[in-house]
Amino acid sequence: MKISKLNDNITPSGTMAISNKARILREQGKPVIGFGAGEPDFPTPAHVIEEVKIASENPTYHKYSAVGGLSILRDEIARTTKKYSNFDVDPNNVVVTNGGKQAILTTFMSLLDAGDEVLIPSPYWTTYPEAVKISGGTPVIVDTEFDNDFKVTIDELEKKFTKKTKVLVWVSPSNPTGVVYTKEEAVEIFNWAFDKNIWVLSDELYEHLVYEGVTSPSPATIDKKLEKTIVVNGVAKAYAMTGWRVGWIIANDDIIGLSKKIQSHATSNVANISQVAAYSALKNGLDSTNEMKKAFDKRRGFALDLLKTINNIKVPNATGAFYVFPDVSHYTKGIIEKVSTSIDLCDWLLEKHYIAFVPGEVFGKGGFLRCSYALSDEDLEEGLTRFKDALDSI
Numbered sequence: 001m002k003i004s005k006l007n008d009n010i011t012p013s014g015t016m017a018i019s020n021k022a023r024i025l026r027e028q029g030k031p032v033i034g035f036g037a038g039e040p041d042f043p044t045p046a047h048v049i050e051e052v053k054i055a056s057e058n059p060t061y062h063k064y065s066a067v068g069g070l071s072i073l074r075d076e077i078a079r080t081t082k083k084y085s086n087f088d089v090d091p092n093n094v095v096v097t098n099g100g101k102q103a104i105l106t107t108f109m110s111l112l113d114a115g116d117e118v119l120i121p122s123p124y125w126t127t128y129p130e131a132v133k134i135s136g137g138t139p140v141i142v143d144t145e146f147d148n149d150f151k152v153t154i155d156e157l158e159k160k161f162t163k164k165t166k167v168l169v170w171v172s173p174s175n176p177t178g179v180v181y182t183k184e185e186a187v188e189i190f191n192w193a194f195d196k197n198i199w200v201l202s203d204e205l206y207e208h209l210v211y212e213g214v215t216s217p218s219p220a221t222i223d224k225k226l227e228k229t230i231v232v233n234g235v236a237k238a239y240a241m242t243g244w245r246v247g248w249i250i251a252n253d254d255i256i257g258l259s260k261k262i263q264s265h266a267t268s269n270v271a272n273i274s275q276v277a278a279y280s281a282l283k284n285g286l287d288s289t290n291e292m293k294k295a296f297d298k299r300r301g302f303a304l305d306l307l308k309t310i311n312n313i314k315v316p317n318a319t320g321a322f323y324v325f326p327d328v329s330h331y332t333k334g335i336i337e338k339v340s341t342s343i344d345l346c347d348w349l350l351e352k353h354y355i356a357f358v359p360g361e362v363f364g365k366g367g368f369l370r371c372s373y374a375l376s377d378e379d380l381e382e383g384l385t386r387f388k389d390a391l392d393s394i
């Protein structure tokens with residue numbers, strides 16, 4: 001008996017693979033320090049927990065609710081999007097999903113037919129190509145240059161554009177590089193995509209985690225009627241709420257209509273208690289986010305400064321999210337025994353030095369590794385010092 005051909009075509013999340021290896025070593029008592037985390041190491045704000053406790057006693061929330069999401073939450077999403085992202089949203093143009101991940105998958109399912117191509121600048125967040133394939137589309141990877149801070153250019157996009165191109169994936173700040181496009185750079189790319197008559201799927205999960213005063217606009221600030229833009233966002237990263245699984249899609253009536261049809265069969269509605277948690281987080285503003293941001297910014301400075309002192313390592317200036325993405329290619333060319341890829345290097349660092357990074361291959365860019373700084377100051381210092389000592393001794 002055969003299962004779907006999807007099995008040959010999609011790969012499991014690579015960020016999870018390294019976490020599993022690290023967990024096994026930890027269980028054996030090894031002093032592993034993990035730089036793989038894709039989530040804040042802070043607790044969900046206390047006021048969210050308090051509101052959820054009360055909501056859990058409310059029988060209304062024990063029942064199915066509207067497929068598109070609770071109206072209190074959709075109203076709050078519209079309000080905060082206007083306030084922080086600077087574009088108008090009708091709450092009816094919001095669908096609440098099980099995290100940003102489901103928002104992305106549902107969006108691709110709503111947009112793609114077999115053979116439709118999706119431009120994905122690389123290095124990319126590992127889920128994009130897989131979500132495109134699950135939705136029947138074809139991911140088209142657009143390679144970018146380290147020397148341009150991994151920002152995609154119009155020339156690079158033009159080379160991969162075909163008659164079948166239907167969507168451009170946009171994410172700024174970026175996972176895995178932490179790089180943020182300037183307003184001018186972003187607007188130039190948005191206008192290119194709109195002129196080409198393709199959709200821009202804008203993943204704005206990290207919009208609040210920006211440093212050095214940088215900001216990056218949403219394409220919806222230009223395409224105000226959402227004729228060619230779909231925005232995906234959520235509470236996971238900005239409010240330390242990864243486990244609550246609440247994200248959303250903001251799009252025009254057609255896409256929202258189809259997304260709701262899909263969701264009505266896939267999940268019905270997102271858990272009501274989680275929706276109340278997200279509502280509480282948004283309603284209470286960015287104070288807790290800004291506290292986290294301060295800590296992240298300090299660690300970011302520490303990580304970048306230390307990485308720059310390691311022999312033969314280059315690292316772009318990351319001004320967003322909680323990742324840096326150093327070039328370790330010098331060490332993946334056989335100068336360490338049995339290490340000829342960044343996957344090998346990450347295995348070596350984990351097995352010999354008990355430090356866990358995610359190899360660049362997971363994000364479509366061998367020769368690099370992703371280093372999350374969402375871990376305690378002490379672990380960050382200890383782990384990066386181990387990293388420096390390991391590489392400088394070669």
Ligand SMILES: Cc1ncc(COP(=O)(O)O)c(C=O)c1O
Pocket residue numbers: 038098099100101102125171174175203205234235236242245246247
């Ligand atoms: C760029 C990006 N988009 C979307 C997500 C999905 O976030 P969640 O499903 O936890 O809301 C992540 C999570 O790692 C991410 O890094």
